[in-house]
Amino acid sequence: MISENSVTLDQRSLDxxxxxxxxxxxxxxxxxxxxxxxxxxMRVLYDDVLKFDAEQPDWPQRDRCILSKGHGCLAxxxxxxxxGFFEKSQLQQFCKTGALLGGHPESKVPGVEASTGALGHGxxxxxxxxxxxxxxxxxxxxxxxxGDGEINEGAVWESALSAGHHQLDNLVAIIDYNKLQxxxxxxxxxxxxxxxxxxxxxxxxTCEVDGHNVxxxxxxxxxxxxxxxxxxxxxxxxxKGKGLSFAENNPAWHHKSGMKTEQIQAMYEELS
Amino acid sequence: MTQLEFxxxxxxxxxxxGFGRVLNYAATQRDDFVLFDADVAGGTGxxxxxxxxxxxxxxxxxxxxxxxxxxxxxxxxxxxxxxxTFASFGVMRAHEQFRTAICYANxxxxxxxxxxxxxxGPDGATxxxxxxxxxxxxxxxxxxxxxxxxxxxxxxxxxxxxxxxPVYLRIGRSDNPIIADxxxxxxxxxxxxxxxxxxxxxxxxGVMVERALNVAEQLKNNEKISARVINLSTIKPLDxxxxxxxxxxxxxIVTAEDHNVCGGMGSAVxxxxxENHPTKMKRVGxxxxxxKSGEPDELAKFFHIDEASxxxxxxxx
Numbered sequence: 001m002i003s004e005n006s007v008t009l010d011q012r013s014l015d016x017x018x019x020x021x022x023x024x025x026x027x028x029x030x031x032x033x034x035x036x037x038x039x040x041x042m043r044v045l046y047d048d049v050l051k052f053d054a055e056q057p058d059w060p061q062r063d064r065c066i067l068s069k070g071h072g073c074l075a076x077x078x079x080x081x082x083x084g085f086f087e088k089s090q091l092q093q094f095c096k097t098g099a100l101l102g103g104h105p106e107s108k109v110p111g112v113e114a115s116t117g118a119l120g121h122g123x124x125x126x127x128x129x130x131x132x133x134x135x136x137x138x139x140x141x142x143x144x145x146x147g148d149g150e151i152n153e154g155a156v157w158e159s160a161l162s163a164g165h166h167q168l169d170n171l172v173a174i175i176d177y178n179k180l181q182x183x184x185x186x187x188x189x190x191x192x193x194x195x196x197x198x199x200x201x202x203x204x205x206t207c208e209v210d211g212h213n214v215x216x217x218x219x220x221x222x223x224x225x226x227x228x229x230x231x232x233x234x235x236x237x238x239x240k241g242k243g244l245s246f247a248e249n250n251p252a253w254h255h256k257s258g259m260k261t262e263q264i265q266a267m268y269e270e271l272s
Numbered sequence: 273m274t275q276l277e278f279x280x281x282x283x284x285x286x287x288x289x290g291f292g293r294v295l296n297y298a299a300t301q302r303d304d305f306v307l308f309d310a311d312v313a314g315g316t317g318x319x320x321x322x323x324x325x326x327x328x329x330x331x332x333x334x335x336x337x338x339x340x341x342x343x344x345x346x347x348x349x350x351x352x353x354x355x356x357t358f359a360s361f362g363v364m365r366a367h368e369q370f371r372t373a374i375c376y377a378n379x380x381x382x383x384x385x386x387x388x389x390x391x392x393g394p395d396g397a398t399x400x401x402x403x404x405x406x407x408x409x410x411x412x413x414x415x416x417x418x419x420x421x422x423x424x425x426x427x428x429x430x431x432x433x434x435x436x437x438p439v440y441l442r443i444g445r446s447d448n449p450i451i452a453d454x455x456x457x458x459x460x461x462x463x464x465x466x467x468x469x470x471x472x473x474x475x476x477x478g479v480m481v482e483r484a485l486n487v488a489e490q491l492k493n494n495e496k497i498s499a500r501v502i503n504l505s506t507i508k509p510l511d512x513x514x515x516x517x518x519x520x521x522x523x524x525i526v527t528a529e530d531h532n533v534c535g536g537m538g539s540a541v542x543x544x545x546x547e548n549h550p551t552k553m554k555r556v557g558x559x560x561x562x563x564k565s566g567e568p569d570e571l572a573k574f575f576h577i578d579e580a581s582x583x584x585x586x587x588x589x
Contacts, residue, residue, distance in 0.1 A: 060349070064348075066345075106376075106377075107377040113348075114344065114345065114373065114377065115372060115373065115376050115377045117372075118368055118369075118372045118373075120337075121341045121344075121369060121372065121373050123338075124337065124338040124339075124340070124341030124342045124344075124345070124369070124373070125341050125342065125344050125345035125373055126345060127338065127341075127342045127345065128341070128342030128343055128344060128345025128346035128347070128348075128353070129345035129346065129348055129349070130345075131330060131342070131346055132345070132346040132347075132348065132349035132351055133349055135349070135351065136349050136350075136351070138349070142345075154337075155337040155338060155341070155369075158335035158337055158338035159338045159341075159342070161333070161335065161338075162332060162333070162335060162338050162342070165333070
């Protein structure tokens with residue numbers, strides 16, 4: 001089994017984290033744990049995998065990336081801003097009344113494929129997109145990023161059954177497996193193991209990867225076979241709060257609000 | 273089928289028969305919709321479509337939450353998913369998916385659910401959806417339609433496909449007399465005044481429309497009361513103009529629905545009138561109870577949504 005190692009974050013990973021923290025600073029709140037867990041997954045997707053046009057977010061032939069664990073939205077917003085779907089200055093307006101970027105992804109935001117935040121919807125939405133893009137022969141790939149806590153939801157397994165049944169080889173489920181959910185470890189709250197055999201038994205091709213290792217992630221995505229008549233599940237072993245020593249594996253950093261200037265400063269300093 | 277065939281008035285037909293017929297007709301007219309089924313096409317009435325157009329059916333199995341959110345994603349590519357199952361599962365079990373994945377994102381998804389109200393009959397309380405109008409009309413962006421018979425259902429179905437945005441459409445299960453000839457225009461959001469009357473107004477929806485028409489006739493003959501009957505098939509958006517006219521021009525309003533009185537069509541009318549033209553009202557519906565097994569007409573009597581109950585409500589105003 002691959003587990004997350006002590007990958008040293010490169011400058012781009014550090015910069016993306018600082019960008020996400022600027023949103024937490026601007027909005028005064030956010031989910032730092034989930035956001036920092038996701039950065040490399042989202043970075044590799046948007047840098048190296050997804051086919052998209054930021055000038056034309058609804059381009060029919062695009063690949064679709066659904067962030068099903070909507071509370072990790074700052075990782076998505078950071079990458080969308082980085083790719084020019086909207087101005088980076090929007091990040092500082094995060095969660096403010098009337099702002100473009102709310103506390104969970106909304107499909108009105110350019111580049112956001114689905115309104116999520118209600119856990120357990122994203123894979124089903126992805127199943128629908130995978131079916132429709134096949135019918136339309138759009139040659140699009142659908143990526144659904146889910147949390148480990150999220151897959152407690154029974155609806156996820158309805159979708160998994162459906163994806164296997166319909167042989168949706170254009171669908172990729174990505175699990176951000178940081179092993180920590182809102183109030184404790186996944187082992188304590190609702191044990192997911194054995195996780196890989198679960199996905200395999202639902203008809204998925206699976207692979208495991210260190211979810212902070214950019215090269216390993218690229219290799220994993222590059223190895224996907226989109227003609228195998230099977231959906232894919234990538235288990236990304238990650239660290240909740242990755243990059244901030246005081247937040248890593250610390251459930252207290254699942255959600256933060258009313259953060260003090262010193263706390264924000266401490267976050268920036270660790271990433272410098 | 274190049275021409276949509278309507279049933280003759282007075283024929284006893286279930287709305288779900290209309291569902292199967294209009295699906296097949298619509299398939300000859302447009303190629304931009306598919307049916308999502310949760311292994312209940314025999315019960316919803318979609319079976320003739322499944323048999324004639326299997327290539328336009330996507331089977332999701334008994335997994336309504338997945339089916340509902342999948343419809344949200346599916347609609348992204350411009351093909352309309354007509355999602356169909358029993359209301360208990362489509363409205364209740366997958367309610368959050370309908371609200372968030374479909375209505376919040378304003379997706380072009382059409383939800384057609386059967387087994388609504390006491391009209392469901394012997395299947396009993398678990399299948400008799402008496403809360404759908406209340407829960408659905410509380411969701412922004414959605415259009416809620418409750419047709420009176422199979423003919424009006426077919427017109428509503430075609431209007432629904434032309435409409436952009438989420439729609440919830442009720443499908444009745446039991447055989448009931450046809451009252452709409454299919455010749456008059458159906459417009460989403462437009463109530464139909466079926467009889468003129470100046471003493472009292474009965475606003476009815478679904479299977480209650482036929483009962484309301486019979487009651488109006490009885491009131492005329494027995495009591496010399498002239499009752500206006502309005503078929504309020506679109507529950508949301510509400511035809512405020514027609515309701516306001518009824519409140520202004522008659523002496524009171526009785527609403528009639530095969531639904532819980534809490535939050536249903538009568539509540540929608542009462543909410544509007546309370547703020548705009550306070551009016552004497554009685555709401556005929558199931559009085560905050562669960563249903564039970566039985567024949568629809570016997571259940572109507574037992575739960576006081578039969579003609580005698582509408583009649584009494586009119587006299588009490």
